[in-house]
Amino acid sequence: MDVLVNLLKEGILEDINSIVPVGGGSINDTYKVKTSDKIYFVKVNRNVPDDFFEKEAEGLTLLLKAGKIRTPEVIFIGRNLLVMEFIERGRESKEFWNSLGCRLADIHKVTASSFGLDNHNYIGSLEQHNGWYNNWPEFFVERRLFPLAHRALTSGRLERRGVELIEQLSKKINELLVHEKPSLLHGDLWSGNVMADLSQEPVLVDPAVYFGNREIEIAFTTLFGGFDSSFYESYRESYPLEENFDKRIDLYNLYPLLVHANLFGGGYSNSVMTILRRFA
Numbered sequence: 001m002d003v004l005v006n007l008l009k010e011g012i013l014e015d016i017n018s019i020v021p022v023g024g025g026s027i028n029d030t031y032k033v034k035t036s037d038k039i040y041f042v043k044v045n046r047n048v049p050d051d052f053f054e055k056e057a058e059g060l061t062l063l064l065k066a067g068k069i070r071t072p073e074v075i076f077i078g079r080n081l082l083v084m085e086f087i088e089r090g091r092e093s094k095e096f097w098n099s100l101g102c103r104l105a106d107i108h109k110v111t112a113s114s115f116g117l118d119n120h121n122y123i124g125s126l127e128q129h130n131g132w133y134n135n136w137p138e139f140f141v142e143r144r145l146f147p148l149a150h151r152a153l154t155s156g157r158l159e160r161r162g163v164e165l166i167e168q169l170s171k172k173i174n175e176l177l178v179h180e181k182p183s184l185l186h187g188d189l190w191s192g193n194v195m196a197d198l199s200q201e202p203v204l205v206d207p208a209v210y211f212g213n214r215e216i217e218i219a220f221t222t223l224f225g226g227f228d229s230s231f232y233e234s235y236r237e238s239y240p241l242e243e244n245f246d247k248r249i250d251l252y253n254l255y256p257l258l259v260h261a262n263l264f265g266g267g268y269s270n271s272v273m274t275i276l277r278r279f280a
């Protein structure tokens with residue numbers, strides 16, 4: 001705790017009244033820190049690359065600039081910590097899910113001239129490769145699937161056949177995916193990264209932003225459960241999805257499954273192989 005107090009002092013919080021660990025994070029240690037006049041949410045990690053929290057803050061800023069949905073205000077970015085406004089959790093009511101659907105559709109209407117982002121960022125603790133591409137299917141294979149498949153191969157968490165199947169898949173990926181304009185994406189949108197505030201409005205946290213096809217984002221929300229059906233109804237009403245989206249969900253979820261295969265191996269690596277055999 002002393003180390004944390006010193007870090008927080010660097011991070012401009014001086015008159016600390018209490019520090020309470022908060023659960024729920026998968027990567028970092030997280031704390032609720034009270035000072036005499038404000039409550040902060042602090043993420044700490046001593047084993048991350050120098051720019052890890054800077055990239056998270058940049059992602060939050062990009063979403064904030066879109067002006068469509070609340071994100072926590074960033075107070076201080078350090079090498080080992082990120083200090084943010086603390087969001088008091090509200091109820092995930094039907095109105096909350098409806099609002100999330102509409103607001104996410106609005107974010108997805110924010111576009112760019114190409115797919116990607118200027119620089120790399122992180123998804124969980126893994127580097128997410130970006131750069132700019134004119135072709136979405138090519139970006140998906142080159143910048144999303146291959147880097148993580150090679151990484152998993154090196155650490156023994158994916159068999160060589162997996163990489164071969166992605167090579168096979170890359171030859172027909174143009175026909176398998178649909179072509180739409182680039183959308184601003186949260187990039188890591190599962191139920192742990194969206195919260196309801198006290199007005200039952202959605203707040204997005206922990207992004208891995210880039211401009212991509214929005215289908216990858218909606219697919220991801222189905223992977224670990226937790227999104228109410230009213231979310232999908234209001235999203236589709238605001239920004240209808242292309243025909244046969246459901247048939248592409250597993251293909252898109254190769255990406256988050258590869259993230260999990262790299263972090264945990266086991267069943268996730270098997271799921272990656274099963275999907276690859278189906279599509280390649």
Ligand code: ADP
Binds near residue numbers: 027028086088193
């Ligand atoms: P990690 O990067 O370790 O996965 P997250 O940023 O996802 O950590 O935060 C962990 C959990 O803490 C989230 O699932 C969310 O419930 C909660 N949380 C995130 N940001 C805030 C915040 N600014 N205020 C209050 N709670 C937060």
